Structure formats: C-alpha cells, structure tokens
Amino acid sequence: MNWNFLLGPLVxxxxxxxTNGIAIKMLFRPLNPITIGGYTLPFTPGVIPKEKKRLAKSIGRVVSRELLNEEVFRKALLKPEIYERLEEKVDYYIDTYQANDKKLGEIGNEFLGKERAIFLLCEAEENATSLIYTKVVNMEIGKIIVDKLIGTLKGGALSHLLGPMSFLVKDQMLDSLGDKIEPAISQMIVDEAEGIIRQAVEEESNNLKETSVGDWVTKLDPYRDIIKKVVIKSYEGLVRNGLSTALEKLDLAQMIEERIMAFDTLEMENLILEIMNKELNRLVWLGALLGGIMGCVMSFF
Structure with missing residues (x-):
C-alpha cells in the first residue's frame, strides 16, 4: 500500500x-483585545466582541424593518382568529358576570378603597349634575313651554276653557301674556332645576351602587351582538390607527440593540452554540472533507 498517497488527504x-474549528472559535475568542507593548494583536478580540455594537445596531434595524415591521404586526393582530377570540371573551365575561351577586358599590370599594370610591362617585355625581343643568338652561325650556302653551291656546284649547267668552281673548293678548310669563318660568328653572337634577342623579347613583353585577350585566345580554361589534370595531380602529404610533414610541430597533448589548459576550457565545451546535460542527467537518479532497488532488502532482 502506498502510504504516501494516504498521507496527503489525511494531513x-x-x-x-x-482551521475551521479555529475560525469558528475566533468568532467569539478572545473575548478581550490582547496587547503586547502597546500593540494590539490582529483579530483580537474576536469578531463578535469587536463588532458587537455594530452588529446589535444592524440586527435591530433589520429585524424592525424586515421581520417585525408594522405590516407584520398589523396582519398578526387583525387575523380572523383574533376576532373570534374577542367574541369568545365577550361571551365569557357576560356569562361569567351574570352569576355575580356582588353589588357595584362593593366592587368599587374593593378596587379603589372606600374613601377613594366615595370621592370619585361624588365627583361623578357633581359633574353629571352640572352637565345636565347646563344643558337644561341652554335649551331655554321656559320659552319652549310658553310657545307650546300659547300655540295650544290659539289652536282651539282656549274655547274649551272659556266657552263663549273665548272671543274676548285676542291673539295679541295671548302673545303679551306669553312675553310676561316666559321670563318667570325661565328664572324658576334656573333657580330650581339644579336641586331637582342633583336629587335625581343621587337617587340613580344610589340605585346603581345597590345593583348587583349580575343584574347589570343581564340588562346588557340582549345587546350581546352589538357589544361584540363595538369591541371588534374599537380593537380594529386601535390597531389600524394606533399601531404606527405605538411602534414608533416602542422603538423596536433600539430595544433589540439594547437587549443584544446587554448580553454578556460569553453568554451570547453559549446561546449561539446551543442553537447552532449541529450546524457549526458540520462546518468543522466540512473543512476536514474539503481538506481531504485537496490532499487527494495534491497527491496526484
């Protein structure tokens, strides 16, 4: 046997x-630059430690632009499966809370604390009273009442009240009467309406506090399909209109870059080797195969 023929491929x-094993090791090693007499040896530190910041920035930019961009997130968030899950959640919460006997007031006290719940409820009552009162005053109800009353009297109601004597009352007299009583009615509304509205709001507020969650949710049950449509429409609008702003504020590229930079180089090496151990080993053995082929070729010369 010609051992010289085997020696070339073996070597x-x-x-x-x-060489392939060393090349793979040099991706990470050495972890720090090696200096001799103020001169840094070439290829130290390894490729990844040396270019870590540039690699982190490039990876963050590529991932945010190509892999996890706005369009990818939008498609994922607007899949039909998501809509189905939202509808299931609406059904789940309505069905679950219909059996809840807790009073709404008790739940408010649990979540907010009694003092905070009372404060917020009083504030809500005051705001509701103020809003309704302002609307009532701006509606000029006194004028509406008087105009309706005078119109009704002119339309024939006066003859039923006064009988044959109604011919004595002219339209001008009714208009003059309306002009006189309208300010009084309007002022009475300004003076009295706020107290009446406040009392009504407080009564409704107390009734609401004593209503059980189950009773309140049961009232919503007939509108289950409408609630689903509102939830889905709101979710869809949030994704379509708010996703761009959310991703911009999130700054995915910067987040990825910072996360990579936070990795210890040794930890990153172990992670990559754990993920690509088989592939890297194949590269090492591929180097042996190519070296062997080159040795065979050289043996013929």
Missing part, C-alpha cells in the same frame, strides 16, 4: 478540521 483533512 489536508486534519488541517481543514483545525
């Missing part, structure tokens, strides 16, 4: 195996 395979 080539060993050299290929070793």
């Amino acid at each position: 080539g395979a060993i050299i290929g195996y070793i």
